[in-house]
Amino acid sequence: MATTGTPLALTGGTVYVSPTEEPIRDGVVLIRGETIAAVGSRASVEVPEGARTVDCSTSTITAAFWNSHVHFFERKWADAAAIPAPELGRQLQEVLSRYGFTSVFDLSSHWENTRQIRDRIASGEVPGPRIRSTGDGLVPPGAVPSEQVLGIMGIMATPLPEITDAAQAAAASRKLLDAGVDGIKLFASSPRGGLLPHGAIEAAANEAHRSGKPVFVHPNTGADVLAALRGGADVIAHTTPRSGPWDEAILTAMKERRAALTPTLALWKFFLRHDRISIQESLVNTAVGQLRAWLGAGGTVLFGTDLGAVDPDPREEYALMAEAEMSFRQILASLTTAPAERFGGAALLGRVAPGLQADLVVLNRDPSKDVRALADVRYTLRGGQIVYPAGA
Numbered sequence: 001m002a003t004t005g006t007p008l009a010l011t012g013g014t015v016y017v018s019p020t021e022e023p024i025r026d027g028v029v030l031i032r033g034e035t036i037a038a039v040g041s042r043a044s045v046e047v048p049e050g051a052r053t054v055d056c057s058t059s060t061i062t063a064a065f066w067n068s069h070v071h072f073f074e075r076k077w078a079d080a081a082a083i084p085a086p087e088l089g090r091q092l093q094e095v096l097s098r099y100g101f102t103s104v105f106d107l108s109s110h111w112e113n114t115r116q117i118r119d120r121i122a123s124g125e126v127p128g129p130r131i132r133s134t135g136d137g138l139v140p141p142g143a144v145p146s147e148q149v150l151g152i153m154g155i156m157a158t159p160l161p162e163i164t165d166a167a168q169a170a171a172a173s174r175k176l177l178d179a180g181v182d183g184i185k186l187f188a189s190s191p192r193g194g195l196l197p198h199g200a201i202e203a204a205a206n207e208a209h210r211s212g213k214p215v216f217v218h219p220n221t222g223a224d225v226l227a228a229l230r231g232g233a234d235v236i237a238h239t240t241p242r243s244g245p246w247d248e249a250i251l252t253a254m255k256e257r258r259a260a261l262t263p264t265l266a267l268w269k270f271f272l273r274h275d276r277i278s279i280q281e282s283l284v285n286t287a288v289g290q291l292r293a294w295l296g297a298g299g300t301v302l303f304g305t306d307l308g309a310v311d312p313d314p315r316e317e318y319a320l321m322a323e324a325e326m327s328f329r330q331i332l333a334s335l336t337t338a339p340a341e342r343f344g345g346a347a348l349l350g351r352v353a354p355g356l357q358a359d360l361v362v363l364n365r366d367p368s369k370d371v372r373a374l375a376d377v378r379y380t381l382r383g384g385q386i387v388y389p390a391g392a
C-alpha cells in the first residue's frame, strides 16, 4: 500500500488522461498522498528519488470508473455496522474494486443500512468506493414483491415508501433528503402494471431539485420514460425492451430535459437466462436499439449495471454498449467524465490530471482494441491507495 509519505509512480503505461484527448504513450502518473501530482511522458515527468515505482509498460491507465446504477440491497450487506471489516472489505472488492469502480450511485436500498457502509468506508476503516445513494426508492402501491420472492432474489425485506398521491411523494422525498440522501429514486410503475399517481414524479423532483440533488426514475415501458422526463427526471435508470423501440416523443423530451440514461443492457439477458436464446436475443436487441436511438439524438449515457440484480462482471455490458455503436471513448466517458460532471464531482474525479484525486485503473490490455478489456483490471487505486488487489 502507498503510504502518504512515499510518492507512487506508475511508469511506462499508455495513459488515457480523458476520453477526448490522445493517450500519452510511455507515460508516467506521479501520485503524492491522495492526489495526482503530475502526468505526462516519461521524458517530461521527473520521478523523485525514493518513490515507489510500479512498472506499467504493458498496461493502460485511465481514471477510475463509476457504476451509476447499483444496489446495496442484497442480504450480504444487511446489518452493515456489524459485518467484520475484513469481510465487508472483501465483499466490496469482489463486486466493485476488482472491476475498477471507485464511485457508485446506489439507486434504492435501505438508507439507514447503506449509510453505515458509506460511513465505514469514508472513515478509512474499510477500503471501498465513494458511495452516493438515493436511499429507499419511492414505489407505487403494491409494487414490492412478496418476502418469499425477495428471499429468492437474495434481497433484504425492507419496506419502501408506497406513494398514493403527489403530496405524499413530496413528503417522502423531503424526509429522505433531510436524512442525507444524495438523490431521489422513483419506480414509475410496478411490474404488475400499477402506476405512480399523477404528479408524484414532479412533486418528488421539485423537492430533490430544491436541494440540488438528481432524480432517477425506473421505467418499465416507453410511456414510463416519457412520464419520467415530463416529471423532471434527470436520469432514466433502464432501457425498456419489453415496450418496443423508443419514438420521437421520448427522444425530444430527453433532449429538452437533457436527461441521462443508464442502459443496463446485460440485465435483460440475465433476467431471461432461463428462457429461449431467441427470446433473450430479441429483447436485448430492442434494448441495444433504444440505446442507439438515445445516442443518435445526442443523449448522455452513464455506465450502470444494476449491480445487486446481475452478475457483477461488467464485461458483457461493455460488449453490448459497443454493439449499440458506442466507441471505446464514448464508453470511457460513460464510466468517468459523464458521471463526474452529472453528479458534481468533476473538479476532483473523472480525468487523470494534476490536482485531481488519484482514483485510477491500471488495465492489463488496451481497451481501445477490445472494450471487454475495461474489465481486465490489474490495479484499482482510490485516493492514491491501491484498493485492488488487496495488499499490493
Ligand SMILES: [Zn+2]
Binding pocket: 069, 070, 071, 107, 237, 306
Ligand atoms: Zn436497479
